[in-house]
Amino acid sequence: MLGARRAGVRVVILPKRNEKNLIEDVPSQVRDGMTFHLVDTVDQVLNLALEEPIPKDNRIRESLLHARN
Numbered sequence: 001m002l003g004a005r006r007a008g009v010r011v012v013i014l015p016k017r018n019e020k021n022l023i024e025d026v027p028s029q030v031r032d033g034m035t036f037h038l039v040d041t042v043d044q045v046l047n048l049a050l051e052e053p054i055p056k057d058n059r060i061r062e063s064l065l066h067a068r069n
Contacts, residue, residue, distance in 0.1 A: 001022075001026045001030055001031070001034075002030060005034065009034075010034055010035060011035045011037070012035070012036050012037070013037045013039060013045055013049065014036060014037070014038055015040075016039060018038075019038050022036060
């Protein structure tokens, strides 16, 4: 997180199971000003990372190929 903060990263996606580590290991002054999304599934990651959500009825690869840039 320190490196991300220094690089100007303000939004971070992390596995929900790492929430305890985030709170215990990353100082609050580093966390301040950053947004953390705690996720359980790859679908959640893709929906946060991509501008348009992945349709549920299509395969991920097909959706990524047709996504607008």
